Amino acid sequence: MDRAPHRWFAFGVAALLAANPCASAELRDLYYGEALFEADQGQFFDALVRLDTELAQHYGLDEPDLDTLHYHVNGAEFSVGDFELNYRMHNRAGRAIRAVLEGNVDEAVRNEAAFRLARIHFQKDQLEEALHALARIQGDVPEEIRDDVEFLRANVYLASGRPHDAVAVLKHMPESADLAGFSAYNLGIALLQDGDVTHAIEQLDRAGQTKARERADLAIRDKSNLVLGTMLFESADFGRSEQTFDRVRLDGPYSNQALLRAGWAEASAGHYDRALVPWGILVEREPTDSAVQEAMLAYPHAYAELEAHGRAAMLYGRALETLSGEIGKVDASIGAIRDGGFLTALTREETRQDRNWVVRLRQLPDAPETFYLTELMASHDFQTALQNYLDLEDLRARLVSWRTSFDAFEDIIRLRAANYEPILPGVDAEFRELDSQMRVRLEQRERIASRLHSMLTAPRPEFLATADERIMAGRLDAISASLQAAGEAPALDLERVARLRGALTWRLETEYHARLTQAHKDLFELDSHVKDLKANYDSFVRSRQAATHSYVGYDAGIARLRDRVDSALQRVTIVMARQGHAIETVAIDQLRSRRERLVAQQTQARYAVADSYDRARSSQPAGAGR
Amino acid sequence: MPLIIRLFVAVSLVLCIGIAAARADEADRQQMKGLDEQVQDIKTDVLGIAAELNLLEEKLLYPSGTQLAVFVALAQGDTVRLDAVQIQIDGQPVARYIYSFKELEALRKGGVQRIYVGNVATGTHTIEVAVGGKLEGGADYSHTGEFTFDKGVGPKLVGLTVAGPGSGHEPIELGNW
Numbered sequence: 001m002d003r004a005p006h007r008w009f010a011f012g013v014a015a016l017l018a019a020n021p022c023a024s025a026e027l028r029d030l031y032y033g034e035a036l037f038e039a040d041q042g043q044f045f046d047a048l049v050r051l052d053t054e055l056a057q058h059y060g061l062d063e064p065d066l067d068t069l070h071y072h073v074n075g076a077e078f079s080v081g082d083f084e085l086n087y088r089m090h091n092r093a094g095r096a097i098r099a100v101l102e103g104n105v106d107e108a109v110r111n112e113a114a115f116r117l118a119r120i121h122f123q124k125d126q127l128e129e130a131l132h133a134l135a136r137i138q139g140d141v142p143e144e145i146r147d148d149v150e151f152l153r154a155n156v157y158l159a160s161g162r163p164h165d166a167v168a169v170l171k172h173m174p175e176s177a178d179l180a181g182f183s184a185y186n187l188g189i190a191l192l193q194d195g196d197v198t199h200a201i202e203q204l205d206r207a208g209q210t211k212a213r214e215r216a217d218l219a220i221r222d223k224s225n226l227v228l229g230t231m232l233f234e235s236a237d238f239g240r241s242e243q244t245f246d247r248v249r250l251d252g253p254y255s256n257q258a259l260l261r262a263g264w265a266e267a268s269a270g271h272y273d274r275a276l277v278p279w280g281i282l283v284e285r286e287p288t289d290s291a292v293q294e295a296m297l298a299y300p301h302a303y304a305e306l307e308a309h310g311r312a313a314m315l316y317g318r319a320l321e322t323l324s325g326e327i328g329k330v331d332a333s334i335g336a337i338r339d340g341g342f343l344t345a346l347t348r349e350e351t352r353q354d355r356n357w358v359v360r361l362r363q364l365p366d367a368p369e370t371f372y373l374t375e376l377m378a379s380h381d382f383q384t385a386l387q388n389y390l391d392l393e394d395l396r397a398r399l400v401s402w403r404t405s406f407d408a409f410e411d412i413i414r415l416r417a418a419n420y421e422p423i424l425p426g427v428d429a430e431f432r433e434l435d436s437q438m439r440v441r442l443e444q445r446e447r448i449a450s451r452l453h454s455m456l457t458a459p460r461p462e463f464l465a466t467a468d469e470r471i472m473a474g475r476l477d478a479i480s481a482s483l484q485a486a487g488e489a490p491a492l493d494l495e496r497v498a499r500l501r502g503a504l505t506w507r508l509e510t511e512y513h514a515r516l517t518q519a520h521k522d523l524f525e526l527d528s529h530v531k532d533l534k535a536n537y538d539s540f541v542r543s544r545q546a547a548t549h550s551y552v553g554y555d556a557g558i559a560r561l562r563d564r565v566d567s568a569l570q571r572v573t574i575v576m577a578r579q580g581h582a583i584e585t586v587a588i589d590q591l592r593s594r595r596e597r598l599v600a601q602q603t604q605a606r607y608a609v610a611d612s613y614d615r616a617r618s619s620q621p622a623g624a625g626r
Numbered sequence: 627m628p629l630i631i632r633l634f635v636a637v638s639l640v641l642c643i644g645i646a647a648a649r650a651d652e653a654d655r656q657q658m659k660g661l662d663e664q665v666q667d668i669k670t671d672v673l674g675i676a677a678e679l680n681l682l683e684e685k686l687l688y689p690s691g692t693q694l695a696v697f698v699a700l701a702q703g704d705t706v707r708l709d710a711v712q713i714q715i716d717g718q719p720v721a722r723y724i725y726s727f728k729e730l731e732a733l734r735k736g737g738v739q740r741i742y743v744g745n746v747a748t749g750t751h752t753i754e755v756a757v758g759g760k761l762e763g764g765a766d767y768s769h770t771g772e773f774t775f776d777k778g779v780g781p782k783l784v785g786l787t788v789a790g791p792g793s794g795h796e797p798i799e800l801g802n803w
Contacts, residue, residue, distance in 0.1 A: 030697045030783050033738025040732035045669075049676045056677070091666050385658050388665040395672050402679060409686055539748070542691055542779065549689065557682055564675050568668065575664050582661060586654050 029054070029068040032076055039079065044087035045394070051080050055096075074100055074109050078116055085120055088387060094120040107140045115141075115149050122152060127160045151179050154186060163193035181210050181217040185224045197231075204228035208247055221247075222254040229261055238269035245278075256282060256291035263298055272302040283315075287322050288329070288372055290597075296322060297601060297608070304612055309619055313612035320605040323598055330595045333372055337587055342373070343580045346386060347393050376590045385583050392576040399569040406562050409554070416551035424547065431540065438533065445526060452519055461508040464515040469504060476501050692745035693781040696721065696753070698788065700733040701799075706767060706790030707760045708733065713742055714754040720744060738785070748777050755798050757788050767791070771798035 027033045031054045039047035055076055058069045069076060077096040084093035097120070100113040118133035134153050141149060150169050157166035170187035173179070184207035191200035207224035210217070225247045232241035242265040248258035259278040266275035279302060282295035300315035336342065376382050451463060465473065480497045483490075684693070698711055708730055713721040721742040725733070733739065753775060758768045767790060775784055789795035 027699065027736060027738065030695075030738050030740075030785055033699060033736065034697065034740050036735070037729075037732045037737025037739050040735050040737050041728045045673070045676070048673055049680060052673065053677050053680060087669065088662075089666050089669050091663070092670060381655055381658055384662060388662060391669065392665060395668065398676070399672065402675070405679075405683075409682070412686065546689055546691055550686070554682070554686065557678075561675065561679060561682065564671075564678075568671050568675060571664075571668055571671075575661065575668060579661050579665070582654065582657050586658075589654075 028071040032069055032072045032079075035076075035079065035083075039083055039086070042086075044083045045398075048080065048083045048087060051076055051083065055080065074105060074113075078112070081116055081120060085123060088384065088391070090120070090124045093123075101136070107138075108142050111137045111139070111141045111149075112145055115145050115152070118156070119152055122156055122159070125159075127156055130156045131160070147173060147179055151183055151186075154183070154190065158186065158190055158193065163190045166190040167194055167196075181207065181212055181220045184210060185220050185227075188224065188227070192231075201228060201231060204231070205244075208244065218249065219253055222249055222252045222258070226254045226258055226261070229258070229265070233261060233265050233268070236268070238265045241265040242269070242274075250281075256285060256289050260291040260295055260298070263295065263302070267298070267302060267305070272305040275302045276306075287326055290594075293323065293326065293598065293601060297604060300608065300612065304608075304615070307619070309612045309616035313609055313616050316605050316609040316612055320602060320609055323602040323605055327595060327598050327602065330372055330591050330598065334588055334591050334595075337584050337591070342584060342587055343389070346390065372591055372594050373587055376587065382583075382586060385579060385586070389576065389579045389583060392572050392579060396569065396572045396576065399565050399572060402565050403562070403569070406558055406565075409558060413551045413554055420547050420551065424544075427544070431544070435537075438537065442530065445523075445530060449523060452516070452523060455516060459512060459516075461505075461512040461515075464512060464519060465508055469508070473501070473504055476504070688743055688745055688781075690781045691779055692747065692777075694742075694744050694746045694777060695740055695781065695783050696742040697738045697783065697785045698723075698733070698741045699736075699738045699785060701787050701789035701793055701795040702736070704734075704789045704793050704795070705762045706788070706793075707762075708757065708788060709759040710757070711741060711786075711788070712756040715744070715746065716751050717754075746777050746782070748779060750774055750776050753784065753800070755786055757798065759790075761790055769797040771800075773800040775800065 031050060035047045035051040035054070038050065054069055058064050058067050058073065061067055064070055077100045080096040081093050094117055097113050097117045101110060101117060105113070114133050114136040118130045121127070121130035121133055134149070134156065137149060150173055154166040154169040157163070157169065167187065167190045170183050170190055173183040184203065188200050188204035188207050191203055204224050204227060208221055208228055210221055212218045212221050225244050229241045229244035232244060242262050245258045245262035245265060248254050259282040263275040263279040263282070266272070276299065279295045279299040282292055283299050285292045287293065296319035300312040300319065303312035303315060455463060476497055480494070483493055483497065696713060700706070700708065708725050710722070710724045712719065723741055729739065751774065752772060754770065754772045756768070756770045761767050775782065785801035787795070787799040787801065789797060791797070
C-alpha cells in the first residue's frame with residue numbers, strides 16, 4: 001500500500017512508540033535495571049546485549065523461579081521488543097513478546113503483550129496481523145495502556161482504509177487523555193476520509209484550538225490548523241482559511257507553510273495588501289526553505305497587484321539574486337555529496353549528540369551538502385536509511401575496537417601462561433602430598449566418629465582408655481603372662497596384678513560416660529578444624545582451577561570470535577558502502593529536483609523583473625525617466 | 627481559480643501530507659528496503675558476537691570466583707541532582723563518575739548504572755561511597771557512607787541507592803544481591 005496516507009494520521013504513533021519500558025516499582029534485578037539505564041539514553045545496542053544475555057541465562061537455569069529476573073521477566077520480554085523496535089530491528093521485534101503472549105500469564109499481562117505485538121505489526125505495516133493481535137485483547141486491560149490500545153486500534157483502522165471504524169473508536173477517546181491532541185486530529189482526518197467533510201472541518205477546528213503545553217501537542221495543534229486552513233482554502237472560504245492559518249504558531253515547525261498559505265488566502269480574497277504581512281515575514285527567513293523561496297516570488301507579485309511596480313521590480317531582483325545564490329548552493333551540495341561530504345557530515349559526532357540532529361544539520365558549518373536535505377531527511381524511508389547508515393558506522397567502530405581487544409586478550413593469556421606454567425607443577429606436587437595426608441586424617445576422623453557412634457548402643461570402655469592406661473593394661477597383661485609362664489607364681493603377685501587390673505577397669509567403667517561425652521566434644525571440635533581444612537582445601541582447588549582457567553581453553557573461542565568479527569566487519573563495510581551510495585543517489589536526485597524548481601523560479605523571477613520594470617516605467621509620467 | 631493559486635494548492639497538498647518534494651522512487655525504495663533487511667541481519671549477527679564477547683571478557687577478566695560489580699540507583703521519585711559518585715573498596719579508589727543530564731534522567735526513570743566491575747577475594751570488605759550533587763532548591767549536597775559486605779565464592783553484586791535529604795530514605799543504602 002502507499003505509505004503516503006499514513007502521514008495524515010501517524011501523528012502520535014511516534015509518541016506512543018517512544019514510551020519508555022516501565023521499570024517495576026521495586027527493582028529486583030540489577031542487570032535488568034542496567035538495560036533500562038542504557039535504553040533510556042538511546043543506547044539500544046548495549047541494552048539489547050545486556051537483556052538478551054540476561055534472558056538467555058535466566059531460561060538456562062534449572063530453577064528460573066529463584067533468579068532475580070523472575071520478578072521482571074514479562075517486563076524484560078516487553079522491553080526486548082521495545083528495544084529491538086527502537087533499534088530498527090523490525091524483523092526480530094515481536095519474537096519475545098509473542099513468547100509472552102503464548103505463555104501461561106494472567107490476563108492483564110497477556111493483554112499488554114497483545115497490545116505491544118499489535119504496535120509492532122502496525123510499525124511493520126502488517127495491518128491484518130495488528131488487528132488480529134488487537135482482537136486478542138479481552139477482559140482486564142491495564143489502565144495505563146487502555147487509551148493507547150484504542151488509539152492504536154483507530155490508527156490501524158485508518159491505515160486499513162476503514163475510516164468509519166476509526167471514527168467510532170476515536171469518538172470515545174477521553175479528551176483528558178495524554179493522546180487527546182493526536183486523537184482529536186486523527187478523528188478529523190478519519191471523518192474526512194469517511195467523506196463527512198462538514199464534521200471533519202468542525203473536528204479539525206476543535207483540534208486546532210485545544211489547550212497544549214507540550215511541544216508535541218503544540219505541533220499537532222499547528223498541524224490541525226494547517227490542514228483545516230488548506231481545506232477551507234480549497235473550498236474558497238478564504239476568510240476562515242486565513243484565520244485558521246493565523247492560529248499556527250510563528251515559531252513552530254509548520255510556521256513557514258502557514259505563513260505562505262495565509263498570504264495566498266488573503267491574495268485569493270483580493271486582499272493583496274494583507275497578504276504582504278505574512279509573506280513579508282516569510283521572505284526574511286531561511287532561504288533554503290521551499291516556502292520561503294515561493295514567498296520570494298509571491299511577495300513582489302502582491303506589490304505588482306497593488307500597482308507598486310517599482311517595489312515589485314526591486315523585490316523580484318532580490319529574489320533573482322537569492323535564487324541564483326541558492327542554485328549555487330545546490331550545485332555545491334551536489335558536488336560535496338559526490339565527494340563524500342554528506343556522509344562525513346552525517347557521521348560527525350556533534351550531529352549525533354542531539355535528538356534533533358536532522359534539524360541541526362542545517363546549522364553545521366562547512367557542510368553545504370546538508371542545507372537542502374532536511375526535508376528529505378525528515379521523510380520516513382530516508383530517515384531509516386540514514387539511521388541504518390549511522391548504525392552501521394557504530395557497528396563498524398565496535399567491531400574494529402573488538403578486534404583490538406582480541407590482541408589484548410591474547411596478551412593477557414600469554415602473560416598468565418608465562419606466570420603460571422613454571423610454578424604450577426611444583427604447586428601441584430606439594431598439593432598432592434598434602435592432599436594424601438589430609439585424606440589419611442579424614443579417614444581417621446571417620447573411623448573415630450563411626451566407633452563413637454557404635455559405642456552409644458554398645459559401650460566399650462576400653463576404647464576410651466588413655467595412652468597411659470593402655471600401656472598400663474599392656475604391662476599388666478605382660479606381667480600376668482610372665483608370672484603364669486614361670487609356673488609357680490606367688491599368689492600375692494597374681495592378686496596384685498588382678499587388683500591393679502580391677503582398679504584400671506573400675507576407672508574405665510566409672511569414667512566411661514564422662515569420657516564418652518568428652519570424646520564427642522573433642523570430635524565436635526575436630527569437626528570445626530576439619531571444616532576449616534575443607535574450606536581451605538576447596539579454596540585452593542578453586543584457585544588452582546581458576547589459575548588454569550585463566551589461560552587455558554580460550555584459543556578456539558577467540559579464534560572463532562575473531563573470524564566472526566572479521567566476517568561481520570567485511571559485511572558491514574560492503575553494506576555501508578551500498579547504503580551510503582543509495583543515500584547519496586537519493587540525495588542527489590532530491591537536489592536535482594530542487595535545482596529544477598529553483599531554475600524554474602529563477603526564470604519566472606527574471607521575466608517578472610523585466611515585466612515589473614516595464615510596468616514601472618510605463619506607469620511613470622512622460623519625461624520623468626529622463 | 628487563478629493558475630498560480632491552483633499550482634500553490636497542488637504543491638501545498640503534497641507538502642501537507644509530509645512527502646518530500648522529490649522522494650525516492652519505487653526502485654530506490656526497494657533498494658533501501660533490501661539494504662534495511664541486510665542491516666537487520668548484520669545487527670542480529672553483531673548482537674550475537676557482542677553477547678559472546680561479553681561472556682568471554684567476563685570469564686577472562688572477572689571470573690565468577692572473584693567478580694564484584696557495583697551498581698548505582700536513585701531512590702524512586704527522588705529529586706536530588708546527582709553530580710558525581712566516588713567509590714573506594716578496602717581503602718582503594720576504584721570508581722569516580724560524573725553524570726551527564728541524560729544519565730541522570732535515565733537514573734531517575736528507574737535505570738541502574740553499573741559503575742564498577744572488578745575482582746576481590748572472598749571474605750569481608752569495606753566499601754566507601756561519596757556522593758555529590760545539588761538539591762531541588764539549588765543547594766549543594768554531599769554525603770559519605772561506609773559499609774561492609776561479604777564476598778562469597780559466587781559473583782557479588784552490590785547495589786547503592788542514593789537519596790536526597792527529606793526523601794524518607796537513607797542517604798545511601800546498600801543492597802546485596
